[in-house]
Amino acid sequence: MKTVFPSKGEITRSWFILDASTAPLGRLASEAARILMGKNKPIFTPFLDTGDHVIIINAEKAVLTGRKEDQKVYRHHSGYPGGLREDKVAKVRQVRPVRMVEEAIQGMLPKTKLGKQMYRKLKVYAGDKHPHDAQQPTTLVAQAAR
């Protein structure tokens, strides 16, 4: 018996919705990353993108535990000398709330071309509305594994 690998055309993708306001950011992100990578399917194949699409709503209400609301810093570098930018959570949440969720999930995906492809299946929205009704997404409840 040979272990079967699905060919690209055989992969069917469904859509899932996760609500960022219902679980701490990291737990939400790991659930989303698992689905994007396809590890929720028994046909998971390491060299193909077998994952499903994920829609995250309510990104502006992302939950942080402990004192991260005051302490967590989002850093990026402009590339120029002295160009390190640091933003507090309060500012990121106000200016671009989807960034918090996107960054958390992308950090959990593979840092490869395939990882980038998986990341493109993620759609994050600040509010509770999304334009993907046509894809008939299933609403999932984020939970700790088990």
Place this chain on the structure above:
Amino acid sequence: MPRVRRSTNRRDSRKKTLQLASGYFLTKSKLYRSAQEAVEKALRYGYVGRKRKKRDFRRLFIVRINAGCRLNATTYSRFIGGLKKAGIELNRKILADLAANEPAAFTSLVEKAKAATAAA
């Protein structure tokens, strides 16, 4: 010591090496010296790869079994523990195949594992 002439032996052995290197990139398939180095390396990688293959596949089986388990509201760890208690000795290759191609059979195995865990 008498002088040794390599006669056809040298040509034969070089031919063999170049044969093994056919299809390699640029000089690696054309020039004997580069080909020799490439072939030595390739054989060594091949040896390692044959061992790795077994580990890599086992890892893949485990990921797939875990996905199947979570569809049946359990985890890989609990499932394997339950199978052991139930005395079912299917290997991970078969379990992974069942999870992907025979979901019903896999579900009944999960039920057996759960029952065995509850009984123990």
